[in-house]
Amino acid sequence: MDLSFTQEDEAFRAEVRAFLQDKLPARLSDKVRKGQRLTKADMEEWHAILNARGWLANHWPVEWGGTGWSVMQRFIFETEVALAHAPRIVPFGLSMLAPVLIKYGSEAQKKHWLPRILDGTDWWCQGYSEPGAGSDLAALKTSAVREGDHYVVNGQKTWTTLGQYADMIFCLVRTDNKGKKQEGISFLLIDMKTPGIEVRPIKLLDGDYEVNEVFFTDVRVPVENLVGEENKGWTYAKYLLTYERTNIAGVGASMAAFERLKQVAATQRRNGRPLAQDPQFAARLARLEIDLENMKTTNLRVLAAAGAGHAPMAESSMLKIRGTEIRQQISDLMRRAAGVHAQPFVTEALEEGFNGPAVGPDFAAPAASHYFNYRKLSIFGGSNEVQREIISKAILEL
Amino acid sequence: MDFSLGEDRQMLVDTLGRFLAGNFDWKTRETVIETAEGWSRPVWAQLAELGVIGALFDEASGGFGGSAFDIGVVFAEVGKALAVGPFLGTLLAGRALAATGETALLEQAIAGEVTLSAALDSDAAQGVADGEGWALTGTQPVVPFAASADRIVVAARTGEGPSLFLIEKGAPGIEIRDYPLIDGGAAGELMLDGAAATLLGQAGEAGAIIEEAVAAGLVALCWEAVAIMDSLKVQTLEYLRTRKQFGVAIGKFQALQHRMATLALEIEQARSSAINAADRFAKGRLEREKAVSAAKFTIGRVGSLAAEEAIQMHGGIGMTWELPLSHYAKRLVMIGHQLGDEDMHLERFIALGQDALATAS
Numbered sequence A: 001m002d003l004s005f006t007q008e009d010e011a012f013r014a015e016v017r018a019f020l021q022d023k024l025p026a027r028l029s030d031k032v033r034k035g036q037r038l039t040k041a042d043m044e045e046w047h048a049i050l051n052a053r054g055w056l057a058n059h060w061p062v063e064w065g066g067t068g069w070s071v072m073q074r075f076i077f078e079t080e081v082a083l084a085h086a087p088r089i090v091p092f093g094l095s096m097l098a099p100v101l102i103k104y105g106s107e108a109q110k111k112h113w114l115p116r117i118l119d120g121t122d123w124w125c126q127g128y129s130e131p132g133a134g135s136d137l138a139a140l141k142t143s144a145v146r147e148g149d150h151y152v153v154n155g156q157k158t159w160t161t162l163g164q165y166a167d168m169i170f171c172l173v174r175t176d177n178k179g180k181k182q183e184g185i186s187f188l189l190i191d192m193k194t195p196g197i198e199v200r201p202i203k204l205l206d207g208d209y210e211v212n213e214v215f216f217t218d219v220r221v222p223v224e225n226l227v228g229e230e231n232k233g234w235t236y237a238k239y240l241l242t243y244e245r246t247n248i249a250g251v252g253a254s255m256a257a258f259e260r261l262k263q264v265a266a267t268q269r270r271n272g273r274p275l276a277q278d279p280q281f282a283a284r285l286a287r288l289e290i291d292l293e294n295m296k297t298t299n300l301r302v303l304a305a306a307g308a309g310h311a312p313m314a315e316s317s318m319l320k321i322r323g324t325e326i327r328q329q330i331s332d333l334m335r336r337a338a339g340v341h342a343q344p345f346v347t348e349a350l351e352e353g354f355n356g357p358a359v360g361p362d363f364a365a366p367a368a369s370h371y372f373n374y375r376k377l378s379i380f381g382g383s384n385e386v387q388r389e390i391i392s393k394a395i396l397e398l
Numbered sequence B: 001m002d003f004s005l006g007e008d009r010q011m012l013v014d015t016l017g018r019f020l021a022g023n024f025d026w027k028t029r030e031t032v033i034e035t036a037e038g039w040s041r042p043v044w045a046q047l048a049e050l051g052v053i054g055a056l057f058d059e060a061s062g063g064f065g066g067s068a069f070d071i072g073v074v075f076a077e078v079g080k081a082l083a084v085g086p087f088l089g090t091l092l093a094g095r096a097l098a099a100t101g102e103t104a105l106l107e108q109a110i111a112g113e114v115t116l117s118a119a120l121d122s123d124a125a126q127g128v129a130d131g132e133g134w135a136l137t138g139t140q141p142v143v144p145f146a147a148s149a150d151r152i153v154v155a156a157r158t159g160e161g162p163s164l165f166l167i168e169k170g171a172p173g174i175e176i177r178d179y180p181l182i183d184g185g186a187a188g189e190l191m192l193d194g195a196a197a198t199l200l201g202q203a204g205e206a207g208a209i210i211e212e213a214v215a216a217g218l219v220a221l222c223w224e225a226v227a228i229m230d231s232l233k234v235q236t237l238e239y240l241r242t243r244k245q246f247g248v249a250i251g252k253f254q255a256l257q258h259r260m261a262t263l264a265l266e267i268e269q270a271r272s273s274a275i276n277a278a279d280r281f282a283k284g285r286l287e288r289e290k291a292v293s294a295a296k297f298t299i300g301r302v303g304s305l306a307a308e309e310a311i312q313m314h315g316g317i318g319m320t321w322e323l324p325l326s327h328y329a330k331r332l333v334m335i336g337h338q339l340g341d342e343d344m345h346l347e348r349f350i351a352l353g354q355d356a357l358a359t360a361s
């Protein structure tokens, strides 16, 4: 066994670093580092920079704009990007829909939609969950009824992340009520400007708006927007979720956040000494570092297996659980590090260019908000309980 | 042994519970936390009239309660309703005023005529004699409802040692940077630059008074926290019984049943720690301090568990502003950040134990 990166990998890392040094706007990395709220324009700016370099869709096949990188190179890229505090790339079009289209879409669909994802023409959102269909996604009710060359869609989606910015939504809809509920689901692409669609924001516990309810009343969708075959949507949806889950592990993001946490622990003082020397805090920090280091290798092992052609089905559940727990724990320690200054809720400090008087240390302003917001990590993308169900059935065969 | 509250205290609990349910319901709370001050003066005035503030202090200081159990039951009702207001500041400041014989001002506070707050970190400010009075310099962080307070009891270090002072709203040399809190209510950074202050009691003698006042505050927070845990438990159980996925109530999933069982057990442990803290409050210093630190440690540990589990078991809906549950969760976690967190109190518990050993040997 040899866990060192090859020389080529290291050369690649250097190339990525040089690119980031050169092309990642300080304005953006500064906002990310401070934990400030990113606007739509911020996310689009970084998306365009990566696209211009040809690295945006690195995991796509080369013929559609991919880079042909190995899984290890992708891992290196993601880690470096996160460590440089680049904004996250909105995954819905690029990492969720695109793999489905590439595998199951028609040539016409690929030709039409993939370039538009790359150049940012379409902002996509994900219309899976419904009020009555969360963990039990197959219970979804939003219906699509064929009428000539259109589907007529009625129903409601919810928890639609960044749907307020979206041009397009990919939806799971019910096209058949007979038989098993998984067998009557189809995968439909819907233009958000179609008459009959209403988006209502949902305010989350941190006071921010990132999710929405989306209502459909007699929304007419051209049949060419059906992906794959009618009633086969469940297969495509599951394929997509696997992608979503490995993404969620966010090892690079955790490494970046942990680095920041270590800096905070070295400087923030309690009881006359830095937190890093506070026995209780130091123990929390050490446990987390150990877990993160283990996680990195677990992730690399899964990636290596994937590189060797094994589909990371149930393993992606493991990555999702532990990856999200680690990110939550980092946010938990940040909030603890903030001490009494975790309490102030100065929302202006979360916006770019805030230069009002700081309340407490600068890392404290978003600490509690992030901690509460990150509760979502163990809920979405298939809750961590549901992931454990998958592990116990698919891997452990219990 | 008797774990009942006793008739008088039960009456207080019932009255206060009824009042808050009727006059500080969820809609009222939503409105109040969006106001500039972050609390409701009319509600506070009525609470004073009901004798709720007086229940926090003994008869000698103008109240009619003042035991740790009195404090506990009042704050439990505050927690149950997730009430916002200068409860903690009044308790801390009031205990310090009572201990230094300033009962006239305390009586006004008990009557709801004067609003108090407290900033009791004596390392955060220095005091120097300035003619008749004193001048304070330093920054006291996150002082509860600082901008609303007419008077603030401030701890500061003087040449003699830790001392207590009283400052008045609007006095020269005082600047308050106020802000809302993530769990509702408001606080502020109290920035003192030679602020005019009156000494309370003797200079350098305040260490024990501060410790006792903070201990009372810790009892209060622990009882408040347990009530919030109870509420989170009730709300979550209700959800587990009604939310259906895969054709059954999610409470039928054993994975969630066991988590809920663990949570219920931990909450009982937390309740016992809060009872212990109240029980030892009137005992010797070491016993009292060990018990309040033990309780605050337990409440911190179980508090974040309860908040996280309640949200998790609700799924997406638990993350929403609209559901009261998320606000209970936020308050509970933030209690962990007041008057020392779980880690600090664990360290303190260890140190107090070592002190005890040293004295014994």
Ligand SMILES: Cc1cc2nc3c(=O)[nH]c(=O)nc-3n(C[C@H](O)[C@H](O)[C@H](O)COP(=O)(O)OP(=O)(O)OC[C@H]3O[C@@H](n4cnc5c(N)ncnc54)[C@H](O)[C@@H]3O)c2cc1C
Binding pocket: A125, A126, A127, A128, A129, A131, A133, A134, A135, A136, A158, A159, A160, A161, A162, A211, A376, A379, A380, A381, A382, A383, A384, A385, A386, A389, B243, B245, B246, B250, B253, B255, B256, B312, B313, B314, B315, B316, B317, B319
């Ligand atoms: C911030 C946020 C963003 C989101 N973004 C999107 C999005 O963009 N698009 C989209 O389609 N969806 C999105 N979601 C929805 C997300 O996928 C669902 O919240 C998730 O699937 C859980 O469903 P639920 O909220 O209905 O909870 P429920 O399914 O009602 O679950 C409640 C609790 O029961 C547990 N549970 C359920 N079934 C079982 C079981 N069999 N065994 C043990 N425990 C179980 C769950 O783990 C959870 O703890 C988002 C959610 C959040 C919070």
